[in-house]
Amino acid sequence: MSLVIASDLTKIYRAGDIEVPAIKGADFVIEPASFVAFVGPSGSGKSTLLNMIGCLDHPSSGTLTVLDTDIAKLDRRAAAEFRGKYIGFIFQDFNLVPVLTAYENIEYPLRMVQQWPAAKRREQVMRLLTAVGMEAQADKRPDQMSGGQKQRVAVARALVSNARMVLADEPTANLDHDTAYRIIELMRRMRDEFGTTFIFSTHDPKIMAEAEVTFTLEDGRVLSRNNQQEVAHA
Amino acid sequence: MLDVLQIAGRNLSRYRRRTLLTLLLIVIGMVAVLLFIAVTGSFKAMMVGQITDSVLGHLEVHRKGYVASIDTLPLNLNMQPGAVARVGEALEQIDAVETWSPRVKFGAMFSNFTETTSIRVNGVDPGREAATVPLLPGRMIEGARDGALVGKGEIVIPVLLARGMKVAVGDTVVVVATNRDGSVNGKTFVIRSITEGISGPGGRDGYIHIDDARDLLRMKEAEVSEIAIRLSDPAQLERVTGVLRQALAGGSNPEAKPVLEVHTWAELSPFASLAKMIDLMTVFIKVVLVSIVLVSVMNVMVMAVYERIREIGTIAAIGTPPSRILSLFLGEGLLLGVIGTALGTAVSLAVIYALNVWPVHFAFGQQQDLVLAPEIGALQVAGIALMVVGVALLASLQPAWKAARLDPIDALRHV
Ligand SMILES: Nc1ncnc2c1ncn2[C@@H]1O[C@H](COP(=O)(O)OP(=O)(O)OP(=O)(O)O)[C@@H](O)[C@H]1O
Ligand SMILES: [Mg+2]
Numbered sequence: 001m002s003l004v005i006a007s008d009l010t011k012i013y014r015a016g017d018i019e020v021p022a023i024k025g026a027d028f029v030i031e032p033a034s035f036v037a038f039v040g041p042s043g044s045g046k047s048t049l050l051n052m053i054g055c056l057d058h059p060s061s062g063t064l065t066v067l068d069t070d071i072a073k074l075d076r077r078a079a080a081e082f083r084g085k086y087i088g089f090i091f092q093d094f095n096l097v098p099v100l101t102a103y104e105n106i107e108y109p110l111r112m113v114q115q116w117p118a119a120k121r122r123e124q125v126m127r128l129l130t131a132v133g134m135e136a137q138a139d140k141r142p143d144q145m146s147g148g149q150k151q152r153v154a155v156a157r158a159l160v161s162n163a164r165m166v167l168a169d170e171p172t173a174n175l176d177h178d179t180a181y182r183i184i185e186l187m188r189r190m191r192d193e194f195g196t197t198f199i200f201s202t203h204d205p206k207i208m209a210e211a212e213v214t215f216t217l218e219d220g221r222v223l224s225r226n227n228q229q230e231v232a233h234a
Numbered sequence: 235m236l237d238v239l240q241i242a243g244r245n246l247s248r249y250r251r252r253t254l255l256t257l258l259l260i261v262i263g264m265v266a267v268l269l270f271i272a273v274t275g276s277f278k279a280m281m282v283g284q285i286t287d288s289v290l291g292h293l294e295v296h297r298k299g300y301v302a303s304i305d306t307l308p309l310n311l312n313m314q315p316g317a318v319a320r321v322g323e324a325l326e327q328i329d330a331v332e333t334w335s336p337r338v339k340f341g342a343m344f345s346n347f348t349e350t351t352s353i354r355v356n357g358v359d360p361g362r363e364a365a366t367v368p369l370l371p372g373r374m375i376e377g378a379r380d381g382a383l384v385g386k387g388e389i390v391i392p393v394l395l396a397r398g399m400k401v402a403v404g405d406t407v408v409v410v411a412t413n414r415d416g417s418v419n420g421k422t423f424v425i426r427s428i429t430e431g432i433s434g435p436g437g438r439d440g441y442i443h444i445d446d447a448r449d450l451l452r453m454k455e456a457e458v459s460e461i462a463i464r465l466s467d468p469a470q471l472e473r474v475t476g477v478l479r480q481a482l483a484g485g486s487n488p489e490a491k492p493v494l495e496v497h498t499w500a501e502l503s504p505f506a507s508l509a510k511m512i513d514l515m516t517v518f519i520k521v522v523l524v525s526i527v528l529v530s531v532m533n534v535m536v537m538a539v540y541e542r543i544r545e546i547g548t549i550a551a552i553g554t555p556p557s558r559i560l561s562l563f564l565g566e567g568l569l570l571g572v573i574g575t576a577l578g579t580a581v582s583l584a585v586i587y588a589l590n591v592w593p594v595h596f597a598f599g600q601q602q603d604l605v606l607a608p609e610i611g612a613l614q615v616a617g618i619a620l621m622v623v624g625v626a627l628l629a630s631l632q633p634a635w636k637a638a639r640l641d642p643i644d645a646l647r648h649v
Contacts, residue, residue: 056551056643077555084553091646095548099244111237113553157552 001068003165003197004030004053008062011048011220022048024220025062030199030213032164035191037211038201044217046201047169053199054087054167055079067164084113088158088196090168090187094150096142096157102149103129103138106156114161128156131193132186148179155186165197166190172207184210238558242565245538252534257574259530260622263523264578265585267618270519272586272608274512280604281505284432288369290499291335291462292471293478295321298493300459301502307339307354309414312457317494321461324481330470331463335359335366338447339459342411344391344440346399353395354439355409357447360384366464370429377403377427383441389423390441396428403427409442413451421450471498520618524625527571531629535567539633546637547645560638567630571623579619586610 011023022045030036038046051057052064055071056079064071067086074082083089096105107125110116116124129135132152142150151171158166168187172180184207187198202208214226246253286292300311313321318336325331338357343350356363360383364371371383375393384390389407401407403425410420423442431438448456465474475498482494500506539546546559586608594606 051643054551080550080553080555082553083551084555087553089548089551091548093544095544095646097241097545097549099241099248108549109552112549112558113555 001032002029003032003034003067004028004199005065006053006062009049009052009059009064010061011045011052011057012060022220023052023059026220026222028215028222028225030165030197032197033191033195034197035188035210035212036197036199037208037214038199038217039203039208039214040217041203043219045220046217048220049217050167050169050199050201054089055083084109084161086164088161088163088166090151090154090158090166090171090200092170092173094142094147094154094174096150096153098142101139101141102134102145102153105142105153106160109157109161124160128160131159131190132156146179147175148183151175151179151183152186155183155190159190159194159196162194163196165199168198168200170202171200172202172204177206180204180207181210238561238565239569241562242569245542245566246569249538252537253570256530256534256570257577259526260570260574260626261578261581263526264575264618264622265582267519267523268579268582268610268615269585269608271516271614271618272582272610273589273606274516275610276606276608278509278512279609280607282499282509284369285503285505286367286464286468286499288367288373288432290502291366292465292468292499293463293475294497294499294502295461295463295478295482295494296459296497298495301495301497307341307459309340309451309459312338312459313461313494315456318456318458318461321482321494324478325463327481328474328477330465330467330474332466333362333365334461334463335362336444336458337363337460337462338444338451338453338457339439340411340447340451342409342450344395344399345408345410346401346405347408349399351395351399353391353409355389355411355447356439356441357444358383358441359444363441363462366462368464373429373432374427375430377425379427384426384443386443386446387423388426388442390427390429391425392431392438392440393428394431394438395440396425401425409450411450413453417452419450419452421446520621523618524621527574527622527625528629531567531570531626532633534570535563535630535633538566539563539637542637543640543645543648546640547642547648550640550642551646556638559640560634563634563637564627564630567626567634568623570630571626574626575619575622578622579615582610583615 006026006028009023009026010021013020013022026049038049040046048057052059052071053066055066055074058072069082071079071082097108100108103125106128107121110121110124126135129138132155134149134152134156137145137149145153166187171187172183175183187200188210190196191198200211208214212227216223216226297311297313297317300308303311322334325334335358340355340357342353342355344353364383371379374390389409391401396402405425406422407425408420408422410418412418423446465471475496479496482496500509550556550559589606589608596604596606
């Protein structure tokens, strides 16, 4: 069973009388445990598409099924619950909670969203801190961390409640090239270790080359699906 | 819940200066209110105590119409012995009545043999008067303080009169009065002691023995102008007044006996309206406190939400339920209220304590050197504290609600 199935998916923004079609009839499928990139020029609709897959926004028409759930049918509360359970998020600006330490930021979804018991929580947070290589910085607050360190913590936070997929809109746009590359490497290693699907967007060609499946967007349409492994094997 | 408060606390300490300013406002407001209540409360209690315990008693009974023309102390509106006996019987039946004192009041001329002035005189039974208004003997500033209040042939005069007439304790003076029938009679008295004056009706009266008064006025019967009553528990005032009114009205036959009327001290003293004014000001200052807390907490919370829109978008995106976002911000308001209240209460109690250790002396009207002993009840403090915490919570409701309702995408896009 595919993780994400989009068919004739459209999104039209309305501002007064003006209609802006951001996604114009997209059809695509994303398989579990894949490592996927959406690429395309600015304004092509990458963020719009990721927001819909992440149940943050509703499609205007067409269907979008995520984990067998028609996300158009989720109301505000149900969508929040669905995201909390199945979807992790990584942001371009890291978006850690400034008053919490690295440890507490990773713990946040387990305390404030899921309410895991303390002992289980501790074990899980330690496991992820170690997985992203931040165990030595556990007590640092975001303003005491570098961009790359913050994004590592964000990766751990996205994975901590055993999400089925992690969405990352331009996760490397605020990082220098080496750090960006290491974050993508980390994400892929996490995919290998936890079997979580990673879906990210980028317009950096070198980052995009790290993806196993690439969807190219242009002006709201999915132009092509490029399976790099197939290309490599061919 | 603890998690929510912990995060709320960290966010408050993140904007330390702003939080401290808000706390300061709450503390100042609370100190102002609690101090005002404590000071005015003790002032009120002291003044009321003086009025009831040294002049008026808690309740007074007069013949109907007497109080309306009390300025002239009309002798033709005195109670006859039958009426007095009836009041005595009625008072006998009421447990809360500690004691009562009959008085004969009249206006007279006071002469030191060279000058003459007017004086209001109370003819009293010294033992019963001292029991009914127990602070009266203590008001003697010159002359005998102990023993009977006033003996036969003696007079107690207020200090203003003594100064004006240049008389001292031990001097002989003449009191001349016109009786009900219009004939004039005089009698010499020796000044036994001099009282300090206090504000309010009766605060500048002289005292003689009730027998001397009747003698001077050539009364054939043992008439009484007013009956002052002391209760064992002033809190029973309302109830006793009702019971007494009922008792005195019930048995009366308007044809045969004069109708009597009962007044509380509050109805007889202009200070009662001052006391009401103080109560009104207390309400007003509470309103000011509520406004201060409301505006300052709301201001901080609106700022807090505005500054953290992207943070709110983040936690909403990763699945934090709106209700928990609401409680995160309510928690901040609650914490502000609770900390402010705790500090405010502590500072207020410390100041009130200090005012008792180093008392403030002040003058009111004729009275010099009154000592303020501010006091506040635990219930009063708890009430104000609860109000402040409640208002702080209320003030954060709207900003918290706004935070909870934010759309994650809009919030994340916010710069
Ligand atoms: N809230 C909105 N209201 C109106 N139009 C919008 C809104 N959000 C996006 N759009 C429009 O939809 C189109 C797609 O925007 P989107 O943000 O998805 O592009 P993007 O590929 O993520 O671009 P970038 O690489 O710059 O982030 C653009 O034309 C944009 O102007
Ligand atoms: Mg974008």
